[in-house]
Amino acid sequence: MLLESVILVCLVIMFLASAADLKTGEVPEKHSMGLLGFVLAVAALDSIYSRALSPILEAVLWGSIAFLASYAIYRLGHWGGGDVKLAAGVGCLLGWLGSAGYQWPGGTFMGYATPPLVTYAVDMAALSTPYVIAYTLVLGLMHPSAFTEYLRRLRTGRCAVTIAFSAVPLILASYLGLYTLAAVYSFVPLLALASVYMKSVEDSVLTKTIKTSELKDWDILADDIVSDGVKVASKGVIEGITPNELMEVRRLYAEGRLAETVRVKWGVKFVPVLFISLPATLWAGNLLEAAFRLMFTL
Numbered sequence: 001m002l003l004e005s006v007i008l009v010c011l012v013i014m015f016l017a018s019a020a021d022l023k024t025g026e027v028p029e030k031h032s033m034g035l036l037g038f039v040l041a042v043a044a045l046d047s048i049y050s051r052a053l054s055p056i057l058e059a060v061l062w063g064s065i066a067f068l069a070s071y072a073i074y075r076l077g078h079w080g081g082g083d084v085k086l087a088a089g090v091g092c093l094l095g096w097l098g099s100a101g102y103q104w105p106g107g108t109f110m111g112y113a114t115p116p117l118v119t120y121a122v123d124m125a126a127l128s129t130p131y132v133i134a135y136t137l138v139l140g141l142m143h144p145s146a147f148t149e150y151l152r153r154l155r156t157g158r159c160a161v162t163i164a165f166s167a168v169p170l171i172l173a174s175y176l177g178l179y180t181l182a183a184v185y186s187f188v189p190l191l192a193l194a195s196v197y198m199k200s201v202e203d204s205v206l207t208k209t210i211k212t213s214e215l216k217d218w219d220i221l222a223d224d225i226v227s228d229g230v231k232v233a234s235k236g237v238i239e240g241i242t243p244n245e246l247m248e249v250r251r252l253y254a255e256g257r258l259a260e261t262v263r264v265k266w267g268v269k270f271v272p273v274l275f276i277s278l279p280a281t282l283w284a285g286n287l288l289e290a291a292f293r294l295m296f297t298l
Helices: 002-024 029-050 054-075 081-099 116-142 145-154 157-166 168-175 179-185 187-204 243-254 271-283 287-296
Strands: 207-211 225-227 230-233 261-265
Touching: 002 029, 002 081, 002 271, 029 054, 029 081, 054 081, 054 116, 081 116, 081 271, 116 145, 116 187, 116 271, 116 287, 145 157, 145 187, 157 168, 157 187, 168 179, 168 187, 187 207, 230 243
Parallel strands: none
Antiparallel strands: 207 261, 225 230
16 A cells, blocks of 8 residues: 555655646646655655665665766757656655555566666657647647648658658568568658658747747757857757857847847647656556567467
């Protein structure tokens, strides 16, 4: 009963964090640090009660591994600080559950045993693509201009050639009678079409024009900021505009040497993937392993 209660509390916290991320784009500290603190407190109390170090050590070990891995993703500019803290909290939870004897479902991949944290990462990867597609599809329904841009891109020669080449492995596998392999390759042109759509949504919906004076630290630029032929801040920096660059932008703007507006963009809210991957890991196991087994039994 203790394990189920702790899991339920963690899922509630993750759900609230996901809702906040979708609504505001930010994860409140009470959710990210609350998850981390709650799990560590449970693990510490378990160590005291059982007079064993394994509960707290396992929690800290796997939480640290999750933190380091997610911090690397943060440094690459793909995650925010709230994502890192939530991932660390999940790592602590999985470590503590392992020490408490939790029975993991499907803890293998291609016949090899995988740690729960690895299964969690695999499930995140498996769920991220359909999530991003669904997320951008909803945005497209809310903003019809995204579909207009999508159809325009599909009509371009470069896009048509890319889609055609993406279908070549599927056609060859079908011709050779390798139908299981063909089923796998059928996803390639679908993902190619999806990637064009997601790029259309990014450019038409996830990009907006704001006043230059409203720029904030780490805003991601859609265009370079140039003054007198000199690049002040680059759109190619995935982490966004740095505080030092922003100070220079504000100085130049105050001197009247920059345009009144600038275009910024933002990415897909990812915390819900962290949330839905947790019950998948706890109750379904490795989703890719399950998918491969299903395909090879067809």
